[in-house]
Amino acid sequence: MSALIELHDLRKKFRRTMAVDGLTLSVPEGAVTAFLGPNGAGKSTTIRSMLNLYRPDGGTATVLGCDSRKLGPQQFVNIGYVAESMELPLWMTVAQFLDYCRPLYPQWDTDFEKRLMQQFELPPKTKLRALSRGMRMKAALLSSLAYRPKLVVLDEPFSGLDPLVRDEFIRGLLELTEEEGWTVFVSSHDIEEVQRLADRIAIINRGRLALEEDAEALQARFRAVEVVMPDGAKAPPQVPSTWLHLEQAGRTVRFVDTRYTDGIALEKQIHQHLPEVITHSAHAMSLREIFVALARAYRLEGTVTGA
Numbered sequence: 001m002s003a004l005i006e007l008h009d010l011r012k013k014f015r016r017t018m019a020v021d022g023l024t025l026s027v028p029e030g031a032v033t034a035f036l037g038p039n040g041a042g043k044s045t046t047i048r049s050m051l052n053l054y055r056p057d058g059g060t061a062t063v064l065g066c067d068s069r070k071l072g073p074q075q076f077v078n079i080g081y082v083a084e085s086m087e088l089p090l091w092m093t094v095a096q097f098l099d100y101c102r103p104l105y106p107q108w109d110t111d112f113e114k115r116l117m118q119q120f121e122l123p124p125k126t127k128l129r130a131l132s133r134g135m136r137m138k139a140a141l142l143s144s145l146a147y148r149p150k151l152v153v154l155d156e157p158f159s160g161l162d163p164l165v166r167d168e169f170i171r172g173l174l175e176l177t178e179e180e181g182w183t184v185f186v187s188s189h190d191i192e193e194v195q196r197l198a199d200r201i202a203i204i205n206r207g208r209l210a211l212e213e214d215a216e217a218l219q220a221r222f223r224a225v226e227v228v229m230p231d232g233a234k235a236p237p238q239v240p241s242t243w244l245h246l247e248q249a250g251r252t253v254r255f256v257d258t259r260y261t262d263g264i265a266l267e268k269q270i271h272q273h274l275p276e277v278i279t280h281s282a283h284a285m286s287l288r289e290i291f292v293a294l295a296r297a298y299r300l301e302g303t304v305t306g307a
């Protein structure tokens with residue numbers, strides 16, 4: 001799998017704020033990568049830098065094989081970009097807006113446009129100004145998908161949408177990405193919004209990469225572990241660094257194993273560090289639970305956990 005976005009030591013500074021501080025990240029083709037981080041972590045600045053809307057102060061961003069500083073019409077016809085902050089011509093109807101966009105993209109697929117109109121239930125004769133926020137985001141998304149871009153970049157596309165609309169929007173996006181095999185890079189400050197979509201997870205904190213991993217692999221290596229000990233037995237102060245947030249309440253010791261491989265290896269490790277163990281159990285964790293654990297470990301501020 002080749003990478004459609006390659007960021008290497010990317011830096012972008014605003015006065016004294018290092019918004020992006022040496023970010024190295026690679027976004028593989030054909031997968032949905034969720035780009036997560038608390039408010040102000042540098043997500044929008046990264047996206048704007050890699051799309052040549054900002055000039056990086058250092059490092060490189062390569063998008064569709066092209067240095068971001070040289071991105072032009074030839075690349076932009078293959079990139080679908082939707083941002084929360086995007087300004088739309090609100091005085092146009094949905095149909096007029098699409099009439100305006102169509103000639104800009106030689107490969108615009110009219111049949112696909114019609115299908116998306118139906119799927120998103122967009123009213124062609126309504127002015128964009130009169131649409132709800134969710135519907136307006138759908139119109140923006142439609143205008144960025146109808147030309148079947150190779151790369152779809154969504155910057156916080158769900159913020160401000162009510163949960164029902166968001167859910168429907170995500171379902172639509174899911175169906176499409178699965179059918180079309182698109183490469184999607186979607187930023188969010190809330191794991192809950194994107195957990196159903198994401199094949200890969202990248203977390204940014206204070207302009208730096210905190211984690212980049214396959215979502216399934218991440219879930220495979222995390223377990224919530226409970227160990228029952230005899231009355232009066234205490235967990236030792238020193239446990240493996242791969243065990244996070246160890247807590248004891250009475251006879252029960254709980255921790256998060258961040259390097260789980262299999263039950264036998266875990267059992268061996270428990271016997272080694274908690275030799276008085278009577279029984280133990282290990283449960284798979286949801287991405288949201290993993291994020292809560294990671295957020296505590298990284299001391300991420302804000303709402304990356306959705307908590």
Ligand SMILES: Nc1ncnc2c1ncn2[C@@H]1O[C@H](COP(=O)(O)OP(=O)(O)OP(=O)(O)O)[C@@H](O)[C@H]1O
Nearest residue numbers: 014017019037038039040041042043044045046189
């Ligand atoms: N145009 C700008 N001028 C000055 N500072 C900026 C500008 N844009 C962003 N910043 C600062 O850079 C840092 C990163 O901001 P950015 O918008 O990239 O974060 P984000 O992760 O997208 O946050 P959010 O989830 O709130 O959109 C913040 O400290 C922000 O205040």
